[in-house]
Each structure stands twice: as structure tokens, then as C-alpha cells.
Ligand SMILES: Nc1ncnc2c1ncn2[C@@H]1O[C@H](COP(=O)(O)OP(=O)(O)O)[C@@H](O)[C@H]1O
């Protein structure tokens with residue numbers, strides 16, 4: 001059984017006031033997420049990430065296709081006991097405090113009073129909400145609301161957690177907290193399905209990703225697979241090399257960038273062998289400070305996929 | 318349908334609305350009523366306790382209407398507008414339960430509201446009785462602390478429950494502005510509904526007769542809920558009448574809630 005399973009999931013929104021015409025926000029998305037995976041749904045703004053999540057939680061009804069969570073159709077009330085959801089830019093109630101909100105949601109989840117009393121303060125500590133937890137939610141900043149949103153998503157120790165842009169609105173400390181939270185969820189065996197348009201966030205936690213553009217799935221796979229073919233070369237930083245030594249290396253290098261006095265960054269193509277350069281340098285008494293593979297980042301990959309998608313659409317149009 | 322979940326939703330509504338406007342409303346009401354009583358007392362030397370009763374019941378109706386319409390519409394609309402419904406509906410709660418729980422929460426808020434207003438009115442009336450001399454007391458059509466007033470309050474409460482259901486129903490599919498206009502419209506029509514029956518006798522065209530008759534039965538009839546006049550004049554309101562009127566209100570409310578929940582359960586939360 002998959003943790004999350006969609007087949008040809010499609011959503012049209014009606015646009016226009018008088019004469020409604022359909023606008024396809026998500027186009028036949030087929031995905032399967034295994035239990036225990038941290039799965040990233042990536043794509044630029046407006047690519048259909050939030051729509052996908054709303055369909056999975058049946059906040060909107062699909063135009064076509066189907067969606068399942070833990071083997072049950074999306075919208076099944078019993079399965080909601082076992083999942084958590086952080087909406088995009090969460091907002092709650094003006095006049096409740098964070099503690100009251102979590103207590104309310106805890107009741108809906110059927111968590112007993114003693115459990116609620118124990119779990120709520122612990123969770124709020126974990127998401128980094130201090131004395132603000134006793135403040136009416138209308139006085140909370142965006143970052144604080146995001147933290148409350150995270151806390152309510154984890155209240156029932158869910159098996160599957162849906163997070164829509166979990167890092168948005170958070171400072172660097174908050175982003176790290178979210179990263180650790182996600183890894184903690186993974187370690188206890190939960191499935192995490194999260195959306196982001198910020199790729200470095202995804203790179204830090206995801207095992208598998210899917211990339212959406214214009215409502216279509218343009219790529220999906222293990223992060224390592226998507227990036228593996230991408231070793232573009234090597235960057236070798238050398239120190240204590242004289243001009244003559246550098247000139248010899250330049251023949252093999254794609255680019256040589258002086259960094260400081262007698263210190264250079266040498267960029268080698270993927271066909272070159274960095275150990276040869278190392279040998280050359282050691283022979284003339286210079287030293288190699290660092291060697292790094294130059295990889296395709298997810299960013300590059302992402303930009304390429306999206307650009308390709310746009311080009312395809314232009315060709316078709 | 319789970320009692321625990323309905324209760325949790327209802328409690329959150331009660332908390333929200335109590336912290337929102339209701340208490341200011343109550344305070345304003347009490348001050349207004351006491352002020353009016355003192356004023357009237359000075360002007361008429363306690364002659365007309367009827368005015369106080371009239372005023373108290375009318376104020377309860379009006380303030381209750383205000384709360385029922387605005388909070389009733391806000392219940393659903395705010396939930397959608399602020400997107401709080403997203404995290405709420407990810408919890409194991411049916412959309413139908415949500416609508417019902419919200420309604421119950423507001424019904425309880427209104428109950429507290431009407432009860433406090435009734436208590437304030439009785440306190441004011443007790444003061445009037447206390448300061449009035451014997452001969453003036455004897456001239457009153459009904460006793461100061463007339464228990465029949467409770468019947469009037471009860472029917473006002475049931476009417477407010479009906480108005481709340483109307484507001485909730487409209488807000489499941491239309492904008493708050495439109496919902497407010499429609500609900501107030503229904504309220505006004507509801508009080509002149511009986512005139513449609515008379516209208517029927519003065520028109521000749523058959524389709525128009527059918528239309529007015531359909532409207533008469535379809536639109537809520539709110540006039541029976543107002544028993545202020547007989548109560549302040551010390552005339553009895555029969556238990557049968559009260560039971561019939563409450564029964565009518567209950568059926569109407571059930572109908573509106575079922576329709577509202579049906580719509581709410583099928584709509585997209587964009
Ligand atoms: N309620 C709506 N009505 C009409 N179009 C919508 C609505 N919600 C989203 N869309 C459109 O659907 C597309 C996908 O939106 P969304 O899923 O929110 O994207 P993302 O979360 O990836 O930024 C966008 O083009 C957006 O404009």
C-alpha cells in the first residue's frame with residue numbers, strides 16, 4: 001500500500017464572472033509516495049502544488065482522476081485521524097490563543113484531556129513558540145502563525161504529514177527547526193509530503209521529488225538520480241603555485257580564477273582527472289587546498305525543466 | 318455524527334463570539350435599558366410599566382437580531398475568508414458536523430444573551446415596583462415581575478434561532494454582504510408575511526395568486542413569534558399556541574440547516 005497515491009488527478013477552476021470557462025490548475029497528476037518517504041513537490045508559483053494538496057485533503061473536489069491516502073479515498077473522515085496538514089499561509093481564529101486552538105483541534109482528533117495537556121506545551125516548545133502561545137492569534141506574526149500551523153499539523157502524531165510551503169515566512173532559525181522537524185518525522189517512520197518553490201530547502205530533506213510546471217508533472221525521481229548525471233567537473237583550489245605551474249594546468253582546465261596571491265581556483269571539465277593536477281602541483285611544491293565536484297544543483301535542473309516546459313507550450317501554441 | 322466533535326466546534330464558536338461582540342452588546346443593552354427606565358420613571362412617575370416591558374422585549378429582539386445575522390454569517394464566511402477551514406477540515410470532522418456544531422455554538426451564545434437580557438429586565442422591573450407607591454402598582458395591567466414575560470423571551474429566542482439558521486444557510490453559498498441583505502430581507506418579509514394572505518384576496522390573476530400563496534408558505538412567518546402586545550397587556554398566551562409556534566420554528570430551522578449542510582458539504586474551498 002502506498003502512503004499517498006494519485007491517478008490522473010485533475011482540477012479545473014472556473015474563471016470569469018459571467019461566462020465561466022475552465023482553467024486547468026492540475027493536469028492528470030499520477031504520483032505514488034511510499035510510507036516513510038520524505039517527498040518534495042516542487043515547482044514555481046502557480047504550478048499546482050497547493051491545488052494538489054487541497055485535492056488530497058478534499059478541500060476541493062477533483063474534476064477527474066482519483067486520490068488515495070493510506071489506501072483510503074481522499075476525504076475519508078477516518079483517515080484524517082492519522083494525517084496532519086499545514087495549509088499555505090495558515091490562519092486560524094482571531095480570538096483564540098495558540099493553546100486554545102490546539103486544545104480545540106485535539107478534541108476534534110479525539111485526543112484525551114490528559115494527553116492534550118501533556119502534548120500541547122511540548123509541541124509548542126518544539127516549534128519554538130514562547131510566551132506568544134497565550135496571545136490571541138490575531139496578534140501573532142506570520143512566522144508565529146506558521147509555527148502554530150506546524151504544531152497543529154503534528155498534534156495527533158500523524159502517519160502522513162502534508163506541509164504546504166512549510167518554510168515560508170520563517171527566519172533562518174525557523175527554517176532549520178522545520179528541517180529538523182521533518183527529519184525527526186522521517187526517523188519515527190512518518191511519511192512527509194511537502195511543497196516548496198525553494199529548492200535548497202528540498203535538497204536538505206527530500207529523498208524523492210516531483211517537479212510541477214503549469215499544472216503538469218515534468219519530472220520525478222530520487223533526488224540522487226535526478227542529480228547524478230549532473231557532475232559537470234571539478235573545482236580544485238591550489239595554493240603556492242607559481243605562474244609557470246599554473247600555465248601547465250591551464251591546458252587541461254576549463255577556467256582558472258585567481259583568488260589571492262599564488263592561490264587559484266582551477267575548474268576542470270568532467271573528463272579531466274583531478275589526481276593528475278594534484279600530482280603536478282605537489283611536484284612544484286604547491287599544495288591542493290580543496291577538491292569539489294561541480295554538480296548540477298536542483299536549482300539548475302529545475303530551471304531547465306521549467307524552461308523546457310514553457311518552450312513546449314510555445315511550440316504547441 | 319459525534320457529540321464530542323459537535324461540542325468542540327460549538328464551544329469554539331461560543332468562545333469566539335463571547336470575546337468578539339456579544340458582551341459589549343449586553344453591556345450596551347443593560348445600560349440603555351436602565352437609562353430608559355430611569356427616564357421613563359421620571360417622566361411618568363412610574364405610571365406606565367408597560368413601556369419598560371415593551372422596550373426591554375424590543376431591545377432583546379433587536380440586539381439578538383444583530384448578533385444572529387452578523388455572527389451567523391461570520392461563522393461560515395470568516396472560516397472561508399481566513400482559510401481557517403483548511404486546517405479544520407483536515408481533522409476528522411464531517412462538513413455536516415461543522416455546520417451543525419457552529420449553529421449550536423451560536424444558539425448557545427444567543428441563549429446566554431437572551432437570558433442575561435431577561436435578567437436585566439426583571440431587575441429593572443423589580444426596582445420600578447419597589448419605588449412605586451401602592452396606588453400606582455394597582456393601576457398596572459400586569460404584575461411587574463410577570464412570569465408571562467418569560468414566554469415572550471422564549472419566543473424571541475426561537476425566532477432568533479430561525480434567523481440564525483437563515484443567515485447560516487445563505488452564507489454557505491453567497492457573499493457576506495448578500496447574505497446580510499437577504500437575511501434582513503427575510504426578517505422584514507417574515508413580519509409582513511401575513512399580508513400576503515390578504516393580498517391574495519385583492520388580486521384577480523390566477524398565476525399571481527399561486528405565486529403569493531407559494532411565497533406565503535415558503536417564506537418564514539415571523540409574526541407569530543412576537544407576543545409582546547398580549548404579554549404587556551396582561552393577556553394570556555395559550556400553551557398550545559406557544560408549542561405550535563416553537564414546532565413551526567423547529568421544522569423551519571431543521572430544513573434550513575439540512576439545506577445549508579448539503580451545500581456546504583459539496584462546495585470547493587478555494
Ligand atoms: N480558486 C481559484 N480560482 C481560479 N484559479 C485558481 C484558484 N486557485 C488556484 N488557481 C490557479 O491554479 C493554478 C495553480 O495554483 P496553486 O495550486 O495555488 O499553485 P502553487 O501552489 O504551485 O503556487 C494557478 O495558476 C492559480 O492561479
Ligand SMILES: [Mg+2]
Pocket residue numbers: 046049050051088
Ligand atoms: Mg501554493
